[in-house]
Amino acid sequence: MEAGGPAVVSQWDECFQAAVQVAQRAGQVIRKAFTEEKHVSTKTSAADLVTETDCLVEHLIISELRKQFPSHRFISEEATAAGAKCELTSSPTWVIDPIDGTCNFVHGFPNVAVSIGFAVHQELEFGVVHHCMEERLYMARRGRGAFCNTQRLCASRETDLSKALILTEIGSKRDPATLKLLLSNMEQLLLAKAHGVRVIGSSTLALCHLAAGAADAYYQFGLHCWDLAAATVIIREAGGIVMDTTGGPLNLMARRVVAAGTQKMATLIAQALQPISCGQDDQA
Numbered sequence: 001m002e003a004g005g006p007a008v009v010s011q012w013d014e015c016f017q018a019a020v021q022v023a024q025r026a027g028q029v030i031r032k033a034f035t036e037e038k039h040v041s042t043k044t045s046a047a048d049l050v051t052e053t054d055c056l057v058e059h060l061i062i063s064e065l066r067k068q069f070p071s072h073r074f075i076s077e078e079a080t081a082a083g084a085k086c087e088l089t090s091s092p093t094w095v096i097d098p099i100d101g102t103c104n105f106v107h108g109f110p111n112v113a114v115s116i117g118f119a120v121h122q123e124l125e126f127g128v129v130h131h132c133m134e135e136r137l138y139m140a141r142r143g144r145g146a147f148c149n150t151q152r153l154c155a156s157r158e159t160d161l162s163k164a165l166i167l168t169e170i171g172s173k174r175d176p177a178t179l180k181l182l183l184s185n186m187e188q189l190l191l192a193k194a195h196g197v198r199v200i201g202s203s204t205l206a207l208c209h210l211a212a213g214a215a216d217a218y219y220q221f222g223l224h225c226w227d228l229a230a231a232t233v234i235i236r237e238a239g240g241i242v243m244d245t246t247g248g249p250l251n252l253m254a255r256r257v258v259a260a261g262t263q264k265m266a267t268l269i270a271q272a273l274q275p276i277s278c279g280q281d282d283q284a
């Protein structure tokens, strides 16, 4: 036996390593496609976009992981859009967004990421988010800390809403009632004298910025489980909070989230928000 005893190998290490490798391969494909002509289609609205690269990258990720882990289940954005069931059971399940920030990708705006989360018994075990254009890899395993490349991540300790930099996303719904609520939520936070509200076009990268302490809070209605799964582990392992907009525990399928460096900040944001109803991922 080596000095210090055998290395501790977690049950899901092999899966984590596979996620890192496939996220990097997917990043290469996305980087190459970023400067080329894109074929863009719409999904649920004129602002809900998909390109052939979203589908190609999703296929690449799932076929590689399925080869290595044939008994595992998969939830992914483009398969769900094509009618696959979006159901989180107790089986080992990969939750995949092949391109988070598709609208950015279409416009050549460089906030584009691959997001791969992994849950067992409905508990998130690890998350890998690859910022494709800056070649940054955000990653965390439950109980083992969060990292960006080799740098350990630490979420903000801010508790004062009037000193907060807050991130959110606009999403793809454009009906007047949704837009009114969306803008009124932003207005409430600005009236509370938050330092700023930012929209960067990628939920998962915004959540990673929160994990890195570059922002104090994040909220969104309408995002999906694949936007959230990987980054949730990364934020929690960076010492942050991820919860439901009602103030209760996070439901990955409920399409709403508040995240912050501190519980106090998360609660203040949740209290300032009016809910926007979006349905559930597993009841579509």
Ligand SMILES: Nc1ncnc2c1ncn2[C@@H]1O[C@H](CO)[C@@H](O)[C@H]1OP(=O)(O)O
Pocket: 077, 097, 099, 100, 101, 102, 103, 169, 170, 171, 172, 173, 201, 202, 203, 204, 221, 222, 223, 224, 227
């Ligand atoms: N219907 C919706 N409402 C809110 N956000 C959504 C959404 N659909 C996707 N998003 C995500 O929110 C951000 C932009 O609004 C992106 O991260 C986008 O993910 P996507 O690029 O994978 O589609």
Ligand SMILES: [Mg+2]
Pocket: 097, 099, 100, 101, 203, 226, 227
């Ligand atoms: Mg997404």
Ligand SMILES: [Mg+2]
Pocket: 054, 077, 097, 098, 099, 100, 101, 102
């Ligand atoms: Mg996507």
